[in-house]
Amino acid sequence: MTRARRRNGARPWLAAGILDARLLAGLLAGLLAGLLAVLLVGVLACAPASKTRTIVFWQFWAADVVTPLLAEFEREHPGWKVQMEQLTWQSGREKITAAVASGKVPDLCELGSTWMPRMLASGQLTDWSGGVGDLRPQLRGWELCSTGDRVFGIPWVMGTRALFYNKALFARAGLDSTRPPETWEELHQAAAAIQQLGGDARGFGVQAGERYVLFKKFMPFAWGNGGRILSDDLATSAFDSPQNVDALVYYLSLRKVGMLERQDMLDRAFREGRLGLQISGAWLFRSIAKEAPGLRYGVALVPRPDRERGFHASFAGGEVLVSFAAAKEKEGALALARFLARPENAQALAAAAQSVQPATIGADTSAYYRERPNERLMIEQFETAVPTPNHPAWDDLEAVIEDEVEQALYDRKSAAQAVADAHRRIAERIAKR
Amino acid sequence: MSATIHRSGAAHGSRATAWAFLSPWVIAFGLFGLFPFAFSLAASFTDYSPIRAGGASFVGLANYARALSDPAFWSALGNTAFFVVGTIPFTTTLALALALAVQPAFRGRTLFRVGFFVPSVVSVVVLSLVFKGLYASNGALDGVLRALGLTPPAWLLDPRTALPAIMAMDVWSASGYYMIIFLAGLEAIPRELYDAARLEGASRRAQLAHITLPLLRPTLLFVLVVNTVRSLQIFAEVFVMTRGGPLHSTTTVVYYLYEEAFYRFNLGYASAVAYLLFLITLALAWVQMKTVRPAGPEAR
Numbered sequence: 174m175t176r177a178r179r180r181n182g183a184r185p186w187l188a189a190g191i192l193d194a195r196l197l198a199g200l201l202a203g204l205l206a207g208l209l210a211v212l213l214v215g216v217l218a219c220a221p222a223s224k225t226r227t228i229v230f231w232q233f234w235a236a237d238v239v240t241p242l243l244a245e246f247e248r249e250h251p252g253w254k255v256q257m258e259q260l261t262w263q264s265g266r267e268k269i270t271a272a273v274a275s276g277k278v279p280d281l282c283e284l285g286s287t288w289m290p291r292m293l294a295s296g297q298l299t300d301w302s303g304g305v306g307d308l309r310p311q312l313r314g315w316e317l318c319s320t321g322d323r324v325f326g327i328p329w330v331m332g333t334r335a336l337f338y339n340k341a342l343f344a345r346a347g348l349d350s351t352r353p354p355e356t357w358e359e360l361h362q363a364a365a366a367i368q369q370l371g372g373d374a375r376g377f378g379v380q381a382g383e384r385y386v387l388f389k390k391f392m393p394f395a396w397g398n399g400g401r402i403l404s405d406d407l408a409t410s411a412f413d414s415p416q417n418v419d420a421l422v423y424y425l426s427l428r429k430v431g432m433l434e435r436q437d438m439l440d441r442a443f444r445e446g447r448l449g450l451q452i453s454g455a456w457l458f459r460s461i462a463k464e465a466p467g468l469r470y471g472v473a474l475v476p477r478p479d480r481e482r483g484f485h486a487s488f489a490g491g492e493v494l495v496s497f498a499a500a501k502e503k504e505g506a507l508a509l510a511r512f513l514a515r516p517e518n519a520q521a522l523a524a525a526a527q528s529v530q531p532a533t534i535g536a537d538t539s540a541y542y543r544e545r546p547n548e549r550l551m552i553e554q555f556e557t558a559v560p561t562p563n564h565p566a567w568d569d570l571e572a573v574i575e576d577e578v579e580q581a582l583y584d585r586k587s588a589a590q591a592v593a594d595a596h597r598r599i600a601e602r603i604a605k606r
Numbered sequence: 607m608s609a610t611i612h613r614s615g616a617a618h619g620s621r622a623t624a625w626a627f628l629s630p631w632v633i634a635f636g637l638f639g640l641f642p643f644a645f646s647l648a649a650s651f652t653d654y655s656p657i658r659a660g661g662a663s664f665v666g667l668a669n670y671a672r673a674l675s676d677p678a679f680w681s682a683l684g685n686t687a688f689f690v691v692g693t694i695p696f697t698t699t700l701a702l703a704l705a706l707a708v709q710p711a712f713r714g715r716t717l718f719r720v721g722f723f724v725p726s727v728v729s730v731v732v733l734s735l736v737f738k739g740l741y742a743s744n745g746a747l748d749g750v751l752r753a754l755g756l757t758p759p760a761w762l763l764d765p766r767t768a769l770p771a772i773m774a775m776d777v778w779s780a781s782g783y784y785m786i787i788f789l790a791g792l793e794a795i796p797r798e799l800y801d802a803a804r805l806e807g808a809s810r811r812a813q814l815a816h817i818t819l820p821l822l823r824p825t826l827l828f829v830l831v832v833n834t835v836r837s838l839q840i841f842a843e844v845f846v847m848t849r850g851g852p853l854h855s856t857t858t859v860v861y862y863l864y865e866e867a868f869y870r871f872n873l874g875y876a877s878a879v880a881y882l883l884f885l886i887t888l889a890l891a892w893v894q895m896k897t898v899r900p901a902g903p904e905a906r
Contacts, residue, residue, distance in 0.1 A: 382848065383851050
């Protein structure tokens with residue numbers, strides 16, 4: 174006993190009899206064997222059991238929305254199996270970035286349209302020009318995933334912004350709730366009338382205080398007024414124009430007949446019946462149905478400058494299906510993308526998600542949209558919506574416009590100064606490229 | 607001779623056993639600690655962009671020079687410094703006060719301890735969402751202020767109040783964690799010292815000043831260093847509540863480098879910003895250790 178203790182002096186757990194050497198060796202051997210077994214099972218599980226090939230698909234929609242479509246694809250394409258992974262809007266961008274950086278990319282991936290300019294410039298996407306020609310007359314939104322004649326994705330579902338208005342507040346303010354504002358002046362008058370009701374009621378919701386949203390709120394007024402961001406060849410800034418200044422002056426004037434808030438708070442105020450008008454997206458349909466089913470509201474095109482001038486512009490965004498140059502199953506990816514973009518499948522997703530519309534041309538004539546005029550209006554709005562320029566530095570340019578518009582919103586600059594400064598900074602960013 | 611070989615074999619076996627037990631941690635540390643550290647350090651000297659095909663080029667110290675000449679970086683650093691200076695004294699004082707309040711035995715002590723500690727184990731994202739609602743116009747806080755006849759500010763929309771609003775949340779949520787650390791420090795102080803002081807007629811204030819606080823210096827140092835490192839890395843609260851706005855008033859260094867890395871894909875530049883923050887953190891921790899480190903033989 175004494176000798177054993179001396180021998181194990183350097184290993185007190187052995188000396189104390191907690192473990193003896195044989196038991197320890199057995200434990201370690203067992204652990205090693207277990208690890209090897211797990212590795213073996215993993216390798217066997219990954220090995221192709223038959224001729225079935227797997228398409229790895231990353232997307233953002235809830236699994237219960239997309240899984241039935243994928244099951245249908247597998248039934249229709251017996252040689253393919255889809256391994257779907259649901260990304261979150263909070264961390265999806267980081268995950269995709271890391272995947273591209275490491276070269277371990279999914280075969281098919283859903284990308285938001287605002288991410289596309291950088292991705293298109295990166296050279297990391299698969300050129301699908303030869304495989305989607307027949308789809309071009311059937312879908313809208315190709316400009317979101319194309320550079321020149323080359324196509325790097327398939328438009329799946331579209332999203333835009335329209336004018337939401339509260340019919341009950343319209344009635345209380347003495348406005349005709351069947352006639353939403355169509356021009357800037359009518360919008361201002363309606364917002365002013367509701368603001369004058371007092372209490373909790375606010376006229377127009379002006380978004381502020383957070384990034385990546387303000388651009389989509391201000392630019393519809395600028396675009397509708399004939400304003401632009403870049404020249405056609407994307408080589409020079411075209412931001413410093415009287416049209417953009419007028420649009421910003423008008424947008425700033427809406428602060429006096431409304432409330433300044435973040436988008437989620439504006440949406441909440443609208444659902445609670447406190448906000449008369451705001452520009453928002455189709456996600457409101459779902460949240461209103463869930464949280465404020467009794468709300469009397471309507472949806473209209475974003476007002477244009479006046480009846481003789483401009484157009485009902487909005488932001489054209491959407492979700493695009495792409496494959497990466499490093500993807501293993503490009504053929505399967507294209508087959509799955511084409512399947513998902515079919516009118517009935519895009520429609521099924523749009524109906525389940527209630528926050529987007531199919532990219533299919535003529536989707537508004539379907540029975541689904543005939544019964545839902547508010548949702549159908551989003552498709553109508555998309556027809557006059559403007560996509561962002563596919564410039565490689567688009568993220569920077571968007572940030573510059575938001576910075577300057579925000580400076581004007583907080584009265585740090587005049588509208589003219591903000592537009593001029595945005596123009597100068599955009600020109601600098603473009604020159605750097 | 608035989609004994610020497612035996613000892614050498616035993617020592618060898620002991621080392622092997624130690625490595626066998628340590629290896630999971632060593633491997634994990636190498637893979638998830640050392641490798642990213644070395645990779646990001648190397649990336650900080652390049653124009654690395656994760657989405658650009660064709661690799662990265664060596665740019666020397668250009669990323670560091672760009673950061674130091676970028677007003678946006680200095681603005682973010684200023685906001686971060688304001689956050690650190692504006693939260694650490696409050697968090698530390700509140701944590702110490704809470705620890706002193708819940709240390710003595712009294713009925714319901716555990717309930718109070720748990721109550722104060724709970725916010726620090728709740729996800730920052732959840733807390734941020736709750737506070738976002740609390741600070742909203744027509745939120746609970748505005749309701750209370752209006753009931754008191756006050757006009758509430760637009761908490762997260764006003765560039766003057768947005769960062770202080772986030773700081774207030776941070777002080778509230780972090781104090782409980784540091785309270786537990788202070789409690790551990792308080793429990794380690796020998797009771798005999800207080801008994802002797804009482805016998806000598808020392809008041810409670812004198813006991814606090816001459817026994818509690820001096821003997822809590824190692825704990826205080828730990829709290830200050832850990833809290834400073836954490837506060838310099840403030841990110842999730844900003845990401846959830848304001849996304850750096852309004853007017854960049856809540857853009858902290860980590861949020862700034864996040865935008866550079868994941869929105870503009872300038873990972874090389876973002877890495878350089880991260881290392882500048884690392885150097886600042888190191889310098890601050892060193893200053894704190896020099897100024898707060900307890901005197902005496904234990905300190906060496």
